[in-house]
Amino acid sequence: MSTLTSAPAGLRTARAGRGGPKRPRPRVAPWVFVAPFLAIFVVFTLLPIVSSFAMSFTDFRATDVQNPFGVDFVGLQQYQSVFTDQQFLRSMLNTGYFVLVGIPLAIIVALALAVALNNGISRLRTLYRVGFYIPVVTSIVAVSTGWKFILQPDGPLNAALHLIGVQGPDWLNSTTWAMPAIIAMAVWRNAGTLMIIFLAGLQAVPQELQEAAMVDGAGAWRRFWAITLPILRPTILLGSVLLSVGFLQFFEEAFVMTQGGPLNSTLSITYFTYNQFGFGQYGLASAASYVLFAVIALVSLIQFRTLRSQD
């Protein structure tokens, strides 16, 4: 312990003598302050991460809960079954679809809103910001319940489409349209998050640069591509990584709106994991969750790298 003390503190202690009453250095105090967090963290985050990893190499089933150490080590067998399971492969594909289409869409919508709001609007600015952000605070389960009815074959969305002469599909019962419908709702619900992050990032775009370009005759579109976008790029990357981590785990939307159907077309990796858990296949479920974990870790790594390159 004493090796860690800084020189002046060490000197003072030396002068005061061992256990001097003047300034007892805290040795226990830091741990007392960290203890509650650490206890919860170890029991409910650290140990689960480790045991979930361990579980994924065993044949752990629901019936083994009473005797967790009586399970058999099966090596990579669970990962093998996961990667040969048509449902799991489908869920990976679906999750990829959801993220790769949903994130760019959310970025475009949020960027358009942020740039528009940053365009010198003073009146109604707060109203817009609050309005666009409201879906973000809503429970996914609750809005999914509402959207399920909006997306009914004879619901308000198809009625609106009918007005412009389009015959809308039975969104949630179509293997083609169920996923796009869920993506649309996810974009609707999450664009506000990115908008706020982008609005903050836009503060970093120097006004002088915009003016200089304007004097040189650059139009708004040109200025957006040549000035705003390059400066905003790290913010966009950061925002999209943050949102991707959430999107990669999507579950509630499908749970409420489609139950993963029709024909597994909206089954996500989290949903697959949850189902396997429900069947009592804890080992298999853990392997599936670790595959997702690896993807999320990879995405987070990109984020850390970008952050470091900015410093």
Next chain:
Amino acid sequence: MLHVKEVASDSLESLPAPSRRLRDRPSLGRKRFRPSRLILHAVLVLCLAATLLPLVWMILSSFKSQGEILSDPTAWLPAHFTLENYEQWFGPLKFGQYFTNTLVVAGVTVAGNLLFCSMAGYALAKMDFRGRSLVFTLVLITLMIPGVVTFIPMFVTVSKLGLLNTYASLFLPFLASPVGVFLMRQFIAGIPDSLIDAARLDGAGEVRIFTGIIMPLCRAPLATLAILTFLASWNNFLWPLVAAQGQSTYTLPIALSLFSVGQNATNYGLLLAGATLVILPVVAVFIALQRYFTQSLVSTGIK
């Protein structure tokens, strides 16, 4: 993460700045001012309508009878305003029970986070102890651990402890979060050491310093943490779905989701009323505290 924090502290003061700057510069776009502004507002109002209409439709339809919703699903205003869906929720469907469950769990979770995260944040920011960097590294690494990775072992642990289907099982795992510790640690690190040293010279102990100096200075990040934690807890789904196994501990999202996939799956009015009841309290809190909300989002960059 660190970068977001910097952006945040900038933006908090300067969010309204661009408009101010534009007004100060008469040269910029004066001529085109009116028409372009009008078009911009028109587009924004349209987007705002598209954003809010789904919620408005949902809320309005929750005041219709099941028959009315089925006979004309596209109508906006209820022809015969009725509270029957809400009467169902407040009567036989035990909304009060689920609401209380959700509120108690969220309240305890918020209180725990405010206390434990700032305690840990203070120690990590201002105390020199062996293992400090290890703890902080662990916090950083686990900022983004997905719930789907941890829920199965958590379920095994909680059931071994005999806590399944109790309030404790719903809040205990979330009483302190790495995100919260990170947030508090970053803020407390910015408090000048001289303040703390002066108090130490005056003979104040760590607890005194923490409650008398640190906590009062942390009002802003504590508000942020409270908001983030409340939202996360109120809307939490996967864990309560697994841990709450009876109506006595169902939270609102769980109750609603089980109704919407169960035998009431086609009882539209009832489900829309339920969804409204889940959403409205949070939206009301959001509108009342909207300043802090958007600040809180930017300051952590995490939902």
